[in-house]
Amino acid sequence: MATDNNTSHVVFKKEFTQQEAIPRTGIDRAIALMENGRLHRYNTIGDEISEVALLEKEYAEYVHAKYCAAFSSCGSAIYVALKSVGVTHGDAVLCNAFTLAPVPGAIENAGGHPVLVEITDNFVTDLQDLEQKAVASQARFLLLSHMRGHIVDMHAVTALCARLGITLVEDCAHTAGCRWDGQFTGTFGKAGCFSTQTYKHMNSGEGGLLVSDDDEIIAQAILYSGSYMLYDRHIARPPLEVFERFKQKIPNFSLRMSNLQAALVRPQLADLDRQCERWNARYDYLAQALGDIGQLRIPHRDAREQYVGSSMQFTLKNVTTTQAQTFLQRCGERGVQIKWFGAKEPVGFTSSWENWQYIRDSQKLPRTRKILDFMCDFRIPLTFSLDDCAVIARVIRQVAAQTFGRHSNTQT
């Protein structure tokens, strides 16, 4: 067996981008749909209920929300959520700076302008900075992004929003199946948006789900999604008279989900809790195995955060930028492809706010910059077994010892 200081180099061979197969029942349903050709969500016969409508109902039930509307992506669901809660041209929208490019993109698309908020060492929104920026900007909206599945104290967020008269929308692209203190993410504010894009917790290639308890918000969202006045075929919706008030005022943005996507997601939803347990077995194993490396800081997770560890982030501490780059390069050479938020040029899914130059004024976020400069990130697809995680941990431990010196860990 290899130990941390000998020269036998374990190399990891699996792909960090390889997700599991779609469940057989999903494939069978998708084939049946292709055979009957009724792929459009409103292409139903008689009193048939479409796959998309069923998914909306099941998802609302899963998160204990009243309503749900499906979209072509989470980014489009967020953009519609912002419009439906009343964001109009020129409105300031608070948002944590550590997020993914579609999030400021959705604010821009809704006509808003992002006011970026710092994060803490635990990769969640800095609530003190949030309050300061809220007061200074007079923003009436907060788009809180649970980036990479890190959930901030939601009781504190909702209290702050109530105190300052701020409307909360949650970006839950990475938190399907997650809760804060027993309550599902996405249900703390006026609307919550989830993703069924390939790299999230349920995979239909692309797709988004918007949940809300508010009659007017969901009615507008359904109309924006492009319901062609066929909203009566939704089964996770408010009474029809609510639509009457909006139906001639809301543009059709044509952002629907297709039955094919919904057919793939429904069996994955039925299995989501079990999948989340499998993710956490892998995450918790890795956090344990890497936890004692002196130069790695794995974020502390609050006991109320019921997270889903589908990816792992840590910061390198007390190392130089050159050492950090060497560490990442050596891990990469041994098959452990770790992404880095410190790069100057946007790479893949790891761009940072300096790369979103359409944002009106350049915003200085020194604390977030310092954290991102040493933040490492990798996915934990469920195609990785616990044995695979052991190999990944061993590679990281060996490379850390080699790069940062023998004090990097207390045991091997």
Ligand SMILES: *Cc1c(COP(=O)(O)O)cnc(C)c1O
């Ligand atoms: C993936 C992601 C999105 C966007 O989801 P899409 O379905 O790809 O539009 C938004 N926010 C976060 C944090 C994400 O990870």
